[in-house]
Amino acid sequence: MYGPGILARSMSAAAPFGKSGAEWQYHPRSDRHSKIACWGVLFDLLQHCPTLVRQIEDGTIAFGINHEMKDFRLDRKKNLDLVLCTPRSPSADAPAPPVRSFRALVDKYGILLSPEERALLNTLPDLPAAPVGAVHVALEAKACMTEHMKARPRLYDELNSSHATIHGNSDKAIAVGFVMVNMAAVFRSPTARELxxxxxxxxxxKVIEKVKQLPRRASPKEDGFDAMAIVVVRCQNDRTPVELVTDAPAPQPGDIFHYDAMVQRLADLYSWRQQ
Incomplete structure (x- = not known):
């Protein structure tokens, strides 16, 4: 699987944020890291889900970015980072997609691919962007980079509301969570003067323990995420390279929260529900 490595490599390069144009590897008010994480999940999914590849070739599937989903039961709204959907016919009130295709997101978000990854991308069908119809998969990516203990309740609440909104909109939709946790001993915060x-x-x-308390579901009749991954990195946010942590406490192969397990579960669920 390539997603976590792509995320660490791409975050190693600082990007401008805000009116000042100051460059940061990570900024809490930017969603760049979330979009790169979701792109990596789809990149890996395309390699492990023949059903999705066939639908792209048939023109029956598309994706949307920052899609607003409404919980029909509670009448609340939430923007999801990225969704796989049945394309909706364009209309006057439907905003134009920010990009035309999955490959176009590489340049838009500054995703850094190795020669091997770029060659592989060129062999995959290019998923189109389109106005969102019925949502089949909704991805939500969150990060805990600093002030870990203070961030735990907010992180839990935001993720918990995500799966609730997704399934309040459509019980058949697959809710996927991705959590990045920073294991660096020091961090240069864009919003704090001191290191x-x-x-x-x-x-x-402690953060990983809290994330693991989130509800997960094994059938559409239950509440919770359908698939979830926890990825650990070392990011000092001082322009030193971001490192992917694969040793404990990062989830290990065979753990349900390991990235590879999440992608494989997503591929299996997607193929099963599209039958």
Whole structure:
């Protein structure tokens, strides 16, 4: 699987944010890292889900970015980072997609691919962007980069409301969660004057424990995420390269929260529900 490596490599390059144009590898008010994470999930999904590839070739599937989903039961709204959907016929009130295709997101979000990854991308069908009709998969990516203990309740609440909104909109939709946790001992925050120091690996372990408390479902009749991954990185946010952490406390192969397990589960669920 390539997604976590693509995320770490792409975040290693700083990008401008805000009116000042100051460049940061990570900024809490930017969704760049979330979009790169979701792009990586779809990139890996395309390699492991023949059903999705066939639908792209048939022109029956598309994607949407920052799609607003409404919980029909509670009448609440939430924007999801990326969705796979049945394309809706264009209309006057439907905003034009920000890009035309999945490949176009590489340049839009500054996604850095290795020669191997770029060659592989060129062998895959190009998923089109389109106005969103029925949602089949909704991806939500969140990050906990600093002040881990303070961030735990907010992180939990935001993710919990995501799957609730997705399934309040459509019980058949597959809700996917992606959580990135920073294991760096120090962090340069764009919103703080002093360098933040973290008690590692303790605080990373505490965040992972909290994320694992999120409800998960094994059937459409239950509440929770259908698939979820936790990825651990070291990001000091000072222009040193972002490192992907594969040793514990990061989920290990065979763990249901391991990235590879999430993608494979998503591929299996998608193929099954499209029958």
């Amino acid at each position: 933040s120091k973290h008690r590692q690996p303790d605080v990373t372990e």
